[in-house]
Amino acid sequence: MTIRPIRTEHDYETALKQARRLITLTDQQSIDDLEILQALIERWEQSHDQLTETSPADAIKFRMSQKGLKPRDLEPYIGSKSRVSEILNGQRQPTVDQIRALHTHLGIPVGSLIGEIKHEPTTGRSTASVAAIEKLRKLGVMKGRETIEAFLFRACAISPAVAMLRKTRTERTNAKTDFGALEAWCAAVMLKAESSxxxxxxxxxxxxxxxxxxxxxxxxxxxxxxxxxxxxxxxxxxxxxxxxxxxxxxxxxxxxxxxxxxxxxxxxxxxxxxxxxxxxxxxxxxxxxxxxxxxxxxxxxxxxxxxxxxxxxxxxxxxxxPPELWSTVGSDDFDGDELEAFAEKVGVHPAIVAGRWQHDNSDYRKFARLVGRGQxxxxxxxxxx
Structure with missing residues (x-):
């Protein structure tokens, strides 16, 4: 994709179309391109006083009114109660992840949700919650009087890859995730791994x-x-x-x-x-x-x-x-004795066989005592x- 400076109204409309397409993609190049486009779009809008008539907050509130939703109903898509409040009040724009969740689950048009995306505050301070920081101290990975910013700096000095988390997204990241806490967890992992x-x-x-x-x-x-x-x-x-x-x-x-x-x-x-x-x-x-x-x-x-x-x-x-062995397992009359014998044949713990059977048959009551809870x-x- 070629990204050009926005000099005309046509350039502006083209940039908006590109941004709407990129917002649905998850590869790193698309994420980087989207950030550049957003900066160009914001610069054009500010210089020409052409801000969109409907803000992301307005679009979300409109859908809430249509569906009879309360702010707490948005928490699965946006995050904590305070984060929902910030977005509805226009204090914070939705992140890429929140936009995807709101578009997928509530059908809000992506174009209405695009704004200045702020994954982290411009001050550089961590957004990790007090509860997350206290857990880090309890786990012994933060020093006694160390601030979260000093802790993250220490981890980034050892492994700059920690800072990449701010641009890292996968299909298996929960929409409610506190990325400040997640960054801190990754930093702690890096510090523990460094001593290995x-x-x-x-x-x-x-x-x-x-x-x-x-x-x-x-x-x-x-x-x-x-x-x-x-x-x-x-x-x-x-x-x-x-x-x-x-x-x-x-x-x-x-x-x-x-x-x-x-x-x-x-x-x-x-x-x-x-x-x-x-x-x-x-x-x-x-x-x-x-x-x-x-x-x-x-x-x-x-x-x-x-x-x-x-x-x-x-x-x-x-x-x-191995799939050639699993294909021999029956779905209905498979019992505990057969499960134990099959696990021995495959060479794995019986709990692994029990869990696989439950998943494939969508029956989590059978063999419930064999999946190794608390072990x-x-x-x-x-x-x-």
């Missing part, structure tokens, strides 16, 4: 290594062997609880020296969920991390049709249970992550 002695290594056979990782689930000492297994193939594993407002299961990122990091929050304390999330992030490391994807963030409760996420889902499923955090958090 793991160094980057080439992975010769990603599929075989993934299967070996899945089979580790059967070991009674899996929680102590996991770090070593990943470290031996050049991947740092960081376990760090999610912060308030982050809605995060896992992430894949790189240390400053290029060493990949898998970071997990253990948000859902189940064996089946843990191993799927781990293999999903491993897939991102070997298939997607780098270039335009310096950070990949996942809330696995958010459905996605993104090709990258679909590939990671399929990779994780096939690594845990992850007590091991990994006790080991210190």
């Amino acid at each position: 002695g793991v160094t980057k290594k080439p992975i010769q056979d990603a599929t075989a290594t993934a299967r070996g990782l899945a089979k580790l689930s059967t070991s009674p000492h899996w929680h102590t062997e996991l770090h070593s297994y990943l470290g031996n193939i050049g991947i740092v594993l960081v376990i760090l609880e999610h912060l308030p407002g982050t809605y995060l299961d896992g992430a894949a990122m790189r240390r400053a020296d290029g060493t990949p990091i898998i970071a997990l929050t253990l948000r859902h304390d189940r064996i089946d969920n843990f191993w799927f999330t781990l293999l999903h992030e491993y897939a991102h490391v070997v298939c997607h991390l780098g270039g335009d994807n310096p950070l990949i963030l996942d809330d696995l409760e958010v459905r996605s049709s993104d090709a990258m996420e679909t590939e990671a889902d399929e990779f994780a499923r096939d690594a845990l249970i 992850v955090r007590k091991h990994l958090l006790a080991d210190g992550g």
